[in-house]
Amino acid sequence: MPHATMLTASDVPRIMLAIERDDAGEWIARLDCGHSRHLRHRPPLSAMPWLLDEAERTARIGQAIECGRCAQCEPPEGLERYRSQHFDEQSLPAALCGEHRLRAGVWGRLELQRGRLGFVADAIAYRRSLVAPAVQWIPPGVTHRVVLDGAMAMQLDFARLPAPG
Numbered sequence: 001m002p003h004a005t006m007l008t009a010s011d012v013p014r015i016m017l018a019i020e021r022d023d024a025g026e027w028i029a030r031l032d033c034g035h036s037r038h039l040r041h042r043p044p045l046s047a048m049p050w051l052l053d054e055a056e057r058t059a060r061i062g063q064a065i066e067c068g069r070c071a072q073c074e075p076p077e078g079l080e081r082y083r084s085q086h087f088d089e090q091s092l093p094a095a096l097c098g099e100h101r102l103r104a105g106v107w108g109r110l111e112l113q114r115g116r117l118g119f120v121a122d123a124i125a126y127r128r129s130l131v132a133p134a135v136q137w138i139p140p141g142v143t144h145r146v147v148l149d150g151a152m153a154m155q156l157d158f159a160r161l162p163a164p165g
């Protein structure tokens with residue numbers, strides 16, 4: 001049985017911080033991006049025989065699994081904003097137009113208030129042409145860039161997950 005998960009261009013590997021049952025009794029993994037995802041042992045579509053053994057579950061904590069919600073740039077719940085910046089087409093730092101990424105645990109929220117702006121994250125095959133008013137969430141660790149398209153005004157917020165506990 002192959003145990004390696006094939007990653008496609010749009011998957012984002014995330015670290016499993018915990019594996020537990022949700023309110024419905026289904027197994028879920030809590031990921032370091034802030035998302036949770038269901039884990040199911042339903043062969044042949046989803047073969048995770050290790051899910052049925054407590055020691056094997058524990059051994060998986062700290063390993064990576066793909067997160068589809070990150071690949072869709074969907075923010076998790078409970079993010080706390082800690083910093084905001086404002087830019088227009090003149091003040092936008094050149095570094096944001098080059099490939100860059102946010103550090104682990106930090107989400108970006110780009111709110112385009114005026115004009116147009118491109119958002120490109122080739123690593124997850126994600127491209128969007130923003131037309132104000134528009135909001136684009138930026139997942140941690142995912143390489144991306146913005147593309148100027150004339151006059152614009154934007155607010156860039158940085159948000160992080162609340163400390164556990």
Ligand SMILES: [Zn+2]
Nearest residue numbers: 033035067070
């Ligand atoms: Zn995620």
